Amino acid sequence: MITTTSLYDQLTSLYKEKRNDTESAWLSNLREDAFKAFTRNGFPTTKQEDWRFTNIAPFLKEDFLLHPGEASLHSSKKAGSIPQFDAHEIVLKNGMLNEDVTIPGISISPLRTALKDERFKSYLSKHIPLNAQPMAALNTAMFEHGIVIEADKNIIADKPIHVTYIYNAAEPVFVQPRLLIIANKSSKLQVVESLLIMGESPIFINSVTECYVAENAQADHYVLQVTPPNVRWVNFNQTIQSADSLYNNYTYTLPGGLLFRNNIHLDLNGTNTESHLYGLYLTGPGQLTDNHTCVNHLNPNCFSNELYKGVLMRDSRAVFNGKIFVQQDAQKTNAFQQNNNMLLSNNAIIDSKPQLEIFADDVKCSHGSTVGNFNDEALFYLKARGIGDVAARNLLVNAFAFDVTNKIQVPAVQEYVEKIITQKMAEAYD
């Protein structure tokens, strides 16, 4: 395919082509609104405050295919999957669910099939601020594939659900996966998302995940961003918690892909909720990792805790922007946020910006941000015991990340993440 049209033009003409698709009226109305929200400003630019440090424009210049080819996906290989991980495995090839997965009490269905049901109108993009989030709006307007994971009321999942996205990047592709997780009343589930890329052409992922944690339900949500260098990934994660629910988000970004932008939005829509957002970003050569989180306390007696830790190597760059809103009704809120960074190179740059906006008076909130280096005393202590420079630094980085990695509730996932940290550290040494 030879094309000189811009991605923007390509997307808008594809959108118009698709308008006649047989989708329910509510969905096509939603898509229309989302499309307008996207086209109003187009792709985000660094002129917008929220994207000030993150310029995606250079990554959009490829001649992208909007439908990845099937060719190289025939292998049923599970490479990149997590060793010793006892999970319900769901593999999405180029975004599509090809085999039936049966898990007692939990339904897994292709999004397009599921969306024929009017019921999902009250979930899909219901809480995403489309006008302020052009990338999420674009995904909403144009996503094709994706799945719904829904746990029935009172169901406690027997093991984690591991969703692996496999994409063919034999040619440059632009893909828009979509995941909807619903944990109904008093249910409990763990979802682990990971990625497997075949091929070495640039792949731009514009993903949206929505997670509804109903009354008294619990959801653990892991996003493992272990990727090759050809990945660029903009991710929007919207979670809505009802009363007495628990939500844990673990977003771990390791060296590889050149661009990561994670938007983690959390609305506390009921009282007495608990939420933990754990983030780890290890940035390697030429990489930019940008985490924008937003925790919105709308109700009384909720507890939120956020811990993001970053280790920056070489000429990498990271952005942390953490917003906490405590609305007027959200009395007795406990909201904590911490962002700690270790800069391992003079060429690395971190922009860290915690933001607290409190409109209630009886609350406990704190936030903090630190930037440091290796502790020379600790390094010397380790070396004085015969531990070489690389191993000593690995130990200290793992120790730094430990507060975050030890929060992982699945031992196989924890081991996997720790192993990748060590491996990536060794590869990215100055």
Next chain:
Amino acid sequence: MLLDIKNLQASVENKQILKGINLQVNPGEVHAIMGPNGSGKSSLASVLTGRQNYEVTGGEVSFDGRDLLDMSPEDRAREGLFLAFQYPIEIPGVSNINFLRTALNEIRAYHNEPPIEAKEFLKLTREKQKLVEFDAKLTNRSLNEGFSGGEKKRNEIFQLAMLNPKLSILDETDSGLDIDALRIVSNGVNKLRSDKNAFIVITHYQRLLEYIVPDFVHVLYDGKIVKSGTKELALELEEKGYDWIKEPVTTASV
């Protein structure tokens, strides 16, 4: 000869701290170094182990026939030099046991030996824990994190036992230890003594030297060894303090 220090001079932040140290240590020997605060005892240990902020301005040191000052801190340790720190640092998030396994394997790799088998490591850990009566619960905690002063010192000796160095420098390992701990630590050291290894024991107190009996006692004052003798010297210092030693040096150096 295991250690041969010749006219060693070193400075930190342009301040001369070691002003010409001479010391020879043979396998099987225990040397005690005493001396007033700030005289340079820990500095000597730091220079020997390769701490970065010290600059060697003169002299030479050979360790087991090799140029010690030419080696990286980790290679010095791998060649068999060990320092029990005066102030062991806490490293949260690094487990004691993982740290020891890493250290042991790094040392083995240096000598072209394969990593230690899990079973063998466990056995070694148990054995050495017993030897220095180190609480097994502490082994699994983060390195020195929240350890009491005495526990940290005992951990140093436990590490010493695990790594089995040729030359160990104990920098005031006795301070902060209660009398039982002192006995335990000293017993541990005595059990580890052999005709192949040697110890340099830095201390302010003769008491320790009743447990770990030295072959030689040296007095370090103002960056120099100003007097050397046998264990009786320690007793004399305990009684008379350092003033009688300071005097002749000051006059002699004029």
